Amino acid sequence: MKRLRTGRVRFVVIGVGGANYYARSAGLVFTTLDRDLFLPPDPGNLLRAWRACSAEGLELSSGDEPLGSPLDRFLAEQVVSRRALVHALGEGLQVDLTLDMAGFEFEQVWPSRRLFRVERVTVPVASLEHIVKSKAAVGRPKDRLFLASHEDALGVLLRRGRRRA
Amino acid sequence: MTTRTTEGKTLPRRKKVIESRPRLPASIEQGPVTLGARYRRLIRACESLPENRSGADKTWVERCQRAFREHYARARRVR
Secondary structure, X not given: OHHHHHOOOOOEEEHHHHHHOOOOOXXXXXXXXXXXXXXXXXXXXXXXXXXXXXXXXXXEEEOOEEOOOOOXXXXXXXXXXXOOOEEEEEOOEEEXXXXXXXXXXXXXHHHXXXXXXXXXXXXXXXXXXXXXXXXXXXXXXXXXXXXXXXXXXXXXXXXXXXXXX | OOOEOOOOOEOXXXXXXXXXXXXXXXXXXXXXXXXXXXXXXXXXXXXXXXHHOOOOEOHHHHHXXXXXXXXXXXXXXXX
């Protein structure tokens, strides 16, 4: 994350990992093994993201194929034109670099982002409303399960918070 | 829905608790979902919490997520 920020990469965290930043306690943190980063369809920005991931030792792949080298602008343009998903894999960590967020374009999501601090690094996270609406727009079984559990958990935690106050 | 204990006694409170839970369909459908008014209200309330304003320290969330990953990375099949 730090490397992405110092590499001037524009991105927002989305998906379950993004929703987790809005959790009020560990009870509302959902288990997820990957991290979804939403990037604008900008080849230069994508290239900077790839280089930041590579510098951290993550291996880049798209589909089942490694992205290989060189990581150059031509390759980034091809990936942008296809809006292909690129995975960055490291030790126990999977980062998905996506150019696609169901229901939204990057420039719609960017102005409403929150900037949270994580160990002295500022992390841009999409608004919870955008994250949830995107999951609702996709509506895969796993999204539906997440939405049902998330609504339930939000209700319980906000009720508890009111009682404490 | 049974609300009887193994001894066959009915527990009214237990019945109330169980019946208050949402009933999930046997098979989960696929496709876009419309968010209900309650859920949208909860999201707005959650986003407006002081701890969810820009600048909030979320290091603890990152630690939780890291702990999950490490836990599952260590998991081994035992039988």
